[in-house]
Amino acid sequence: MVEIKTPEQIARMRAAGLVVAAIHEATRAAAVPGVTTKDLDEIAAKVIADHGAKPNFLGYGGFPASICTSVNDVVVHGIPDRVTVLKDGDIIAIDAGAIVDGWHGDAAFTTLVGTGHDPQLAELSRVTEESMWAGIAAFRKGNRLDDISHAIESYIRRQPRPASGKYGIVEGYGGHGIGSAMHMDPHLLNYVTKKRGRGIRLVPGLCLAIEPMVTLGTPHTHVLEDEWTVKSDDGSWSAHWEHTVALTEDGPLVLTAPDGGRAKLAEFGVTAAPDPLA
Template structure:
């Protein structure tokens, strides 16, 4: 591993990427178990406890817990909560949209990824609107991931996300949250470079082998303007509109990319872009 450049990006070897993959796949396991558990009546604290059980069974720890005194293992954000929802007594209701952001640290290497689920039941029209928001956000993420494989600069990831969202008709087009972005990851959860979810100009680091990035668009059904509650963590949309968050952890190496937090490396989703992911070192 080398720290190069004035922005101090941490470039990983292929062997180090495979170590990070172990942490990222624990996050993927957490996602599977949480997805199976999401239902009306379950509390966000109960979901958090499931994540802790998975972490312990794998000999890992949450990289969220204690981070700037964050009090839980996961961030669980429901409906108009944009990010950093603290698990607690809140009970999921039919039709809720819930983003579950999870992390793991194993042998000093960090995994971080998020998925969104819509709770079964509730008003059909509202539920379908929320399912569409989740589908759009997830698709935006994959456009960003594809750009990591085909682009020249880190800013190309945000441009790809922005360009996709702008192809949507105005009546269904979500707003891109500007205040929360993706990031590098490795021996720390948040590292250089910043990974914007929108088109930017100016200097941007060149995409180089050895980078591991978290690509995580966050979209809102209404306006993206937001505020933070008194707990110092929970971020809400100002207009009360729904929010959605998807995230994957992606490695770039000398033969291509590999989505570390996807068991198949992203093969199924990247096929639509003509991209075949390659495991580092192969």
């Protein structure tokens, strides 16, 4: 079943989303050469506790940390540890979530470590992030779920090819409904398949985590023996961006963006809904 939220419930999700934004701010600043991914997890755990929130990743299906730290060819669900030390030139995606009063927020960002990175990594991250915003801009009353998928895919396909030859839109993984649980219906792919219809109609009260994952090569992945870490099959490096978004009567509100998504949505000609906590 698809959960439709009231304005009051969306306001609670906005509170959770602002905690996630604070996690992002703290971990982005700390993602420098010499730091371990466990260090980042501990920073995130402190931010969550300081805000009186709860981590929604920790213990989820047995996941052992408060955030996912996916470095280089790890696409998603990387487990923080003391062994993985960030190096100059790495790329890392940090996926974080929080619960406030039983309502969830979930978002991810990608950042480059240090200054010695391959220029195509910056472009990979930019393309992935912008495709996410294209998808968010398509999250409008009267559209269908596949309109979001199409917006994400078409943005990526329009970009100049990287030096590696292609962008791989990761298959099988995608966005999801979110609210009183972290993962809910509907599932949202980042591309349109012939096997899928137009998807559900988008209505006010629907909340989605919109999250493209893109590699510099194959769209195919495999899961390691830890049953969490997802790597690209060809070892190509990847980027992952995500925001939790609510559709309101006044348009989309990006619950995990500090400004509610106002600045980026304006670039797509879309006005963000008013912030219920402003």
